[in-house]
Amino acid sequence: MINPKFAEHTVFRVSTPYSLGIGFKVKDYDWIITNENLVRGNHSVVVEDLKGAIAYAKIIYIDPLLDVAILKLPFSDVEGGFQVSEQINFEKGMKIFSLGIEGNSIVAKSGTVQETVFPQERWEYIVHDAVMGYSNTGGPVVDSKGLLISMNNYGMENDSKQSTSLPMLGMNDVFEKIQGKDDMEWVRCYNCRTFLSEKVALESQSCTVCNEYVEFPKNIEPFETEGIARTIESLIEQAGFHVGFARKGSNAWLIKSGSASISLNYHERSGMISGDAILCKLPNNKRKSILAYLLQENQKLDHLTFSVNEESVVLSLLLNDHSLNDDKGLKNLMDLFTKADAFDNILVEQFDATWPDRI
Numbered sequence: 001m002i003n004p005k006f007a008e009h010t011v012f013r014v015s016t017p018y019s020l021g022i023g024f025k026v027k028d029y030d031w032i033i034t035n036e037n038l039v040r041g042n043h044s045v046v047v048e049d050l051k052g053a054i055a056y057a058k059i060i061y062i063d064p065l066l067d068v069a070i071l072k073l074p075f076s077d078v079e080g081g082f083q084v085s086e087q088i089n090f091e092k093g094m095k096i097f098s099l100g101i102e103g104n105s106i107v108a109k110s111g112t113v114q115e116t117v118f119p120q121e122r123w124e125y126i127v128h129d130a131v132m133g134y135s136n137t138g139g140p141v142v143d144s145k146g147l148l149i150s151m152n153n154y155g156m157e158n159d160s161k162q163s164t165s166l167p168m169l170g171m172n173d174v175f176e177k178i179q180g181k182d183d184m185e186w187v188r189c190y191n192c193r194t195f196l197s198e199k200v201a202l203e204s205q206s207c208t209v210c211n212e213y214v215e216f217p218k219n220i221e222p223f224e225t226e227g228i229a230r231t232i233e234s235l236i237e238q239a240g241f242h243v244g245f246a247r248k249g250s251n252a253w254l255i256k257s258g259s260a261s262i263s264l265n266y267h268e269r270s271g272m273i274s275g276d277a278i279l280c281k282l283p284n285n286k287r288k289s290i291l292a293y294l295l296q297e298n299q300k301l302d303h304l305t306f307s308v309n310e311e312s313v314v315l316s317l318l319l320n321d322h323s324l325n326d327d328k329g330l331k332n333l334m335d336l337f338t339k340a341d342a343f344d345n346i347l348v349e350q351f352d353a354t355w356p357d358r359i
Helices: 168-178 227-238 287-300 327-351
Strands: 011-015 020-024 031-034 045-048 054-057 059-063 068-072 095-102 105-120 123-128 140-142 148-155 163-167 186-188 195-197 247-249 252-257 260-267 272-281 304-309 312-320
Touching: 011 031, 011 095, 020 095, 059 168, 068 168, 095 123, 123 148, 148 168, 163 168, 168 186, 227 252, 227 260, 227 327, 252 327, 260 327, 272 327, 287 304, 287 327, 304 327, 312 327
Parallel strands: 059 186
Antiparallel strands: 011 020, 011 045, 020 031, 031 068, 045 054, 059 068, 095 105, 095 140, 105 123, 123 163, 140 148, 148 163, 186 195, 247 252, 252 260, 260 272, 272 312, 304 312
8 A cells, every 4th residue: 555645745725616626746847737627617617735735726738538638736834746757558456546635635445447448549448446536537547666557537337346437648638739839728639639739719709710619718608606695705705705716516515614614515405504614533532521511611602503414513504595685694694613723722632623624
């Protein structure tokens, strides 16, 4: 088993209002490689590193056929990157490792190559069983030496135990094509495979060779929420948080308030807004005292509630969407944000609880 920590500075969370995944940096390039389906239909995306730095990233290349997107790295202090393996043939049974993010840590899942399928141009997708789930799609697959072999796609249809990944050695021609020209956007034609820059095809939105429709991110309108979601985002902004960085879906947000992380979700059918902050994990000792403290505080809290889910202490808020348009909506959200940040410190420092894995 490899130690995945070697990659902790070069794997990033990638999020849009529609999807979540990850991406990675390749050595010698200030880019993040990820799946095209993650960024599809978006003007820009949000990228976050494991230290908590977060920024918008510009999309500079998309290839809908091979499901590849390249983002301009928004951070200036990232060194190194994955070394691409020169291996061409991938035999069944070859040991591989999928890398992903859990909490604030890089994790690795071991597996083996099952077969190679779906030939595209000169390359075949690798089918393997080191499946990590949808939130880690777009992540790197490495060999036993830590060399980059491929990029994970979504799992195979009707088979959650296998996944496909695209060999990265086949991306060398793409890297060479756009290197030094990444101040503009590039799209590769789905039909005839022509490389198209925004200089020649942005206005026409069609391939100059085969006339196939192509979509540049610059031509996509920035995402805007509507209805109750817009009201929630207005309250988040009034509370002093950056909505674009907090947004994790069309009706989902992640607020980082001090040492606390709070998940907000709006359920349209029920009209309910739920807020949950996982504050800590229960300690091995002092359990009676910490549980007694939580029950005591529950008697004092007005609209917030402590609960224990498995080994985690959770502070929760439940609101009806009708209550958002008055002053109580903002007050209730602010209480959750501020008290979550205060209570997690109390539980860790006074009751020997342990910090949770951050989202």
